[in-house]
Amino acid sequence: MTAQASVEAIVSEAASNEYLVFSLGDEEYAVDILKVQEIRGYENVTRIANVPEFIKGVTNLRGVIVPIIDLRLKFHLENVEYGGQTVVIVVNVADRIVGIVVDGVSDVMSLTPDQIKPAPEFGVTLSSDYLNGIGSLDDRMLVLVDIEKLLTHEEMQLVDRTATQG
Amino acid sequence: MDISDFYDTFFEEAEELLADMERLLLELDVDDPDVEDLNAIFRAAHSIKGGAGTFGFTVLQETTHILENLLDYTRRGELTLRRDIVDTFLETKDMLHDQLDAYRNGSEPDAEAFERICRILQQIAQDELGLRNAVSAAAETPAAAPAAEPKPEPEPEVSSASEATVSGARQLTITLLGVSAKDRELLVDELKHFGEIGAQSGDETRYQVSLESSESQSDIEAVLCFIIEPEQLQIEASAAGGAPSVKASAPAASAPAASTAADEPDQVSAKPAAESAAAAPAAKPAAAGGAKAKAAAKAKAKGGESGTIRVPVDKVDQIINLVGELIITQSMLEQTASDMDIVSHGPLVNGMNLLQRNARDLQEAVMSVRMMPMDYVFSRFPRLVRDLADKLGKDVELVTEGKSTELDKSLIERIIDPLTHLVRNSLDHGLESPDKREAAGKSPTGRLTLSAQHQGGNILIEVIDDGAGLSRDRILAKARANGLTIPDNISDDDVWQMIFAPGFSTAEQVSDVSGRGVGMDVVKRNIQEMGGHVEIMSQPGKGTTTRIVLPLTLAILDGMSIRCGEETFLLPLNAVLESLQPLAEDIYSMAGDDQVLKVRDEYLPIITLHHALDIPGAKTKVTEAIAVIVQGEGRRYALLVDDLVGQQQVVVKNLETNYRRVPGISAATILGDGSVALILDIADLHRLDRRKSQQRHQAKHHHSVEVQPA
Numbered sequence A: 001m002t003a004q005a006s007v008e009a010i011v012s013e014a015a016s017n018e019y020l021v022f023s024l025g026d027e028e029y030a031v032d033i034l035k036v037q038e039i040r041g042y043e044n045v046t047r048i049a050n051v052p053e054f055i056k057g058v059t060n061l062r063g064v065i066v067p068i069i070d071l072r073l074k075f076h077l078e079n080v081e082y083g084g085q086t087v088v089i090v091v092n093v094a095d096r097i098v099g100i101v102v103d104g105v106s107d108v109m110s111l112t113p114d115q116i117k118p119a120p121e122f123g124v125t126l127s128s129d130y131l132n133g134i135g136s137l138d139d140r141m142l143v144l145v146d147i148e149k150l151l152t153h154e155e156m157q158l159v160d161r162t163a164t165q166g
Numbered sequence B: 001m002d003i004s005d006f007y008d009t010f011f012e013e014a015e016e017l018l019a020d021m022e023r024l025l026l027e028l029d030v031d032d033p034d035v036e037d038l039n040a041i042f043r044a045a046h047s048i049k050g051g052a053g054t055f056g057f058t059v060l061q062e063t064t065h066i067l068e069n070l071l072d073y074t075r076r077g078e079l080t081l082r083r084d085i086v087d088t089f090l091e092t093k094d095m096l097h098d099q100l101d102a103y104r105n106g107s108e109p110d111a112e113a114f115e116r117i118c119r120i121l122q123q124i125a126q127d128e129l130g131l132r133n134a135v136s137a138a139a140e141t142p143a144a145a146p147a148a149e150p151k152p153e154p155e156p157e158v159s160s161a162s163e164a165t166v167s168g169a170r171q172l173t174i175t176l177l178g179v180s181a182k183d184r185e186l187l188v189d190e191l192k193h194f195g196e197i198g199a200q201s202g203d204e205t206r207y208q209v210s211l212e213s214s215e216s217q218s219d220i221e222a223v224l225c226f227i228i229e230p231e232q233l234q235i236e237a238s239a240a241g242g243a244p245s246v247k248a249s250a251p252a253a254s255a256p257a258a259s260t261a262a263d264e265p266d267q268v269s270a271k272p273a274a275e276s277a278a279a280a281p282a283a284k285p286a287a288a289g290g291a292k293a294k295a296a297a298k299a300k301a302k303g304g305e306s307g308t309i310r311v312p313v314d315k316v317d318q319i320i321n322l323v324g325e326l327i328i329t330q331s332m333l334e335q336t337a338s339d340m341d342i343v344s345h346g347p348l349v350n351g352m353n354l355l356q357r358n359a360r361d362l363q364e365a366v367m368s369v370r371m372m373p374m375d376y377v378f379s380r381f382p383r384l385v386r387d388l389a390d391k392l393g394k395d396v397e398l399v400t401e402g403k404s405t406e407l408d409k410s411l412i413e414r415i416i417d418p419l420t421h422l423v424r425n426s427l428d429h430g431l432e433s434p435d436k437r438e439a440a441g442k443s444p445t446g447r448l449t450l451s452a453q454h455q456g457g458n459i460l461i462e463v464i465d466d467g468a469g470l471s472r473d474r475i476l477a478k479a480r481a482n483g484l485t486i487p488d489n490i491s492d493d494d495v496w497q498m499i500f501a502p503g504f505s506t507a508e509q510v511s512d513v514s515g516r517g518v519g520m521d522v523v524k525r526n527i528q529e530m531g532g533h534v535e536i537m538s539q540p541g542k543g544t545t546t547r548i549v550l551p552l553t554l555a556i557l558d559g560m561s562i563r564c565g566e567e568t569f570l571l572p573l574n575a576v577l578e579s580l581q582p583l584a585e586d587i588y589s590m591a592g593d594d595q596v597l598k599v600r601d602e603y604l605p606i607i608t609l610h611h612a613l614d615i616p617g618a619k620t621k622v623t624e625a626i627a628v629i630v631q632g633e634g635r636r637y638a639l640l641v642d643d644l645v646g647q648q649q650v651v652v653k654n655l656e657t658n659y660r661r662v663p664g665i666s667a668a669t670i671l672g673d674g675s676v677a678l679i680l681d682i683a684d685l686h687r688l689d690r691r692k693s694q695q696r697h698q699a700k701h702h703h704s705v706e707v708q709p710a
Helices: A003-015 A147-152 A161-165 B003-027 B035-055 B058-075 B083-104 B111-129 B134-140 B155-165 B181-192 B217-224 B265-278 B287-303 B313-338 B346-369 B381-392 B409-430 B434-439 B472-481 B492-500 B520-529 B682-701
Strands: A018-024 A027-032 A036-041 A055-061 A064-070 A087-093 A096-102 A104-110 A131-137 A140-145 B170-177 B195-202 B206-213 B233-238 B371-373 B396-401 B406-408 B446-455 B458-465 B533-539 B543-551 B556-564 B567-572 B576-580 B587-590 B594-599 B602-608 B626-632 B635-641 B643-651 B665-670 B676-680
Touching (some): A018 A087, A018 A096, A018 A140, A087 A104, A096 A147, B003 B035, B035 B058, B058 B111, B083 B111, B170 B181, B170 B195, B313 B346, B346 B371, B371 B409, B381 B396, B381 B409, B406 B409, B409 B458, B409 B520, B472 B492, B492 B520, B492 B533, B520 B533, B556 B635, B556 B676, B626 B643, B626 B682, B643 B665
Parallel strands (some): A027 A140, B396 B446, B567 B676, B602 B635
Antiparallel strands (some): A018 A027, A018 A104, B170 B206, B170 B233, B371 B406, B446 B458, B533 B543, B556 B567, B556 B643, B576 B626, B587 B594, B594 B602, B626 B635, B665 B676
16 A cells, blocks of 8 residues: 555544444444445346455446455355345445445444444454454444455455555 | 646647647758748747746756747748758757756756757857857847738747847736636736736726736736636736837737647647648648648638647546446347337337437547547657668658558557667668669668558558568578578568567667667567557568558457356457367367367367356367367467357456456456456466366376366
């Protein structure tokens, strides 16, 4: 990530405290709403050969070819189904447009800084590196995902390493 | 407002002006220079000077100032042009370009070079005009408008005249016509930088500001024209010393195309097209007639000056994408509508037909926006050829054909380097020296032709020389020396292709022009990267033709869609040689795993698409599948697919924009139903299959059943 991009990230984090909440199985996650471009249904995805399972393929988003990633597969969730309720959150990270498949989108939440707790040091599948923290809201726990860090990480195989260096 | 915001505009425009200047200098008939051309060159220099002054680029300003003075003498007939003077002017132009680059990169230009060129220019002035000090003398010379000067171009004279009469501050009345209150504030703020603002009055249609300033009118105009159009501006000087008021109004008909660097770019760019058309070598008959034709062409150019706008490429690409999307939506609608009863839904069906036609027209029109004429490339060669021919002591006439042939912008920029190389090669190795040519019974003047034409979906660009031709023996000897084995009956075409091998040069002497043996292979690679190829035709003693064949645009691909399992893919049509249903007796196994297909006495390796791309549900029996014989990067093989669907033109979409490179896939496209289809990369598919069969082999070896994808 370039210095410019990280500055922008800091600025946008400071400016936004609204999160889009989505569900993966029974768990609730949230991403910075400013990174979200749109939400659409899961349809018409063209498979790509020889890529990890969680990369479902590419789809046509109004003339732009966008890769689709299934976070449920990435996080090794059971019961991965595609139906009318399956939703794709289209996010804009590191100058790229990426669609992530989730089980559903519930709402948009405003979180105050004291509602955000630091992420605990754990996790093999979801390292705390990719988390902004844990949002605690009454009896709900939201995992605040740093979607930019997660998607641009090498193991996602979403970006060429040479491309990110450039 | 910070003036540095306008730097980029100035740099771009100055660059165009310099290009214009060079073109005009090259076209100039030294013995009988056209006064209009001289004026145009002068104006270009003057505009650059004005802009440079405004932005404080002193070195650039001074260099252009000296050049401008010399040009001024030239156009008034006081300095007679010679070829070496034109050469010096060209050199100065190069220097200006360097200075411009230096300023653009935020550094100061090379002072030594600046002094050197100033000395040379002053030397010319001294020798030719007997002037002690060209700089100061010229600055005080009132620039009387030459009698031959046609009416609609008074600006340069006006500005130089006003500069000449300026001594210290004077009173200027600036009239703004049809300027909104918001812009007016900006303008007045801007004017404060020039001096004391006096009375202001008026409304939006006409607003007068009086200004006491020592700046020249052209400078003020240059700055203001960044905000408003020249037509909206009138500057009247009422000098304290009672000098006659000079009116620098700029009526639309004679917009000062070259008088200020701040002018709209369209005016500058619209001109050269028409001018070069008029100044084409063929159109230079008797002086009088020619001049008339030129004047007419210029008048026409002026009328069309507002005809172009400068738009960032990504905006255009966005429009192209959206139109592509519209076409897809339209064909989806059409599919739905085609099931409807034409009787009960007559108007809807009619509407659909109309929509289809309009959408296609729109797509065509939008695609043409990206196209640029080849003149953009060809126009840089006269200078190159002239300089090289001088250096090599050869006499060369350059002919360009098909300058208006259009090519996609991304291709046109990438074709320049390979083409430059080919032209250098032709000049250095192809064309002979004058005495050798005469000895061979040819005209001493060599002829180099650059031509461009459309042929089908391709553009052919040819570099033709009437030189000695390629020497078969020399190439073969060199190939043998390089350790290549050569069949006895090798065809001429195969011999010519050898010069594209890396490290191949038959030049007996390495010159600084060419002959180092790097180059032709780079040319070939560059052109292949653009999706094209190079052909060479040569006849001993008659000359060589190098032909570059390129697809018209990178954005559109002629493809053959194929089916494998449930999936659809596209093959680039130019990679497809033929397709056939393989017969069991034509298939041979090799080393267990590999299979080859016999096609007319040739054994081709078989690559099974569903193996390479792990496609489920594909036909597994070879004899049920279709073999498509494909060729890419010199490899030929049989690709087994389930079915051929058909040929179609598709819009190529980059996968790497949002994703990454995928092995075996070059790009993607969107099909009529809105779904994405992947375009296969023939050469990479071969490599991918290699890797996978190796893995399969290893897996077998380790008695494992699971095959890991790459």
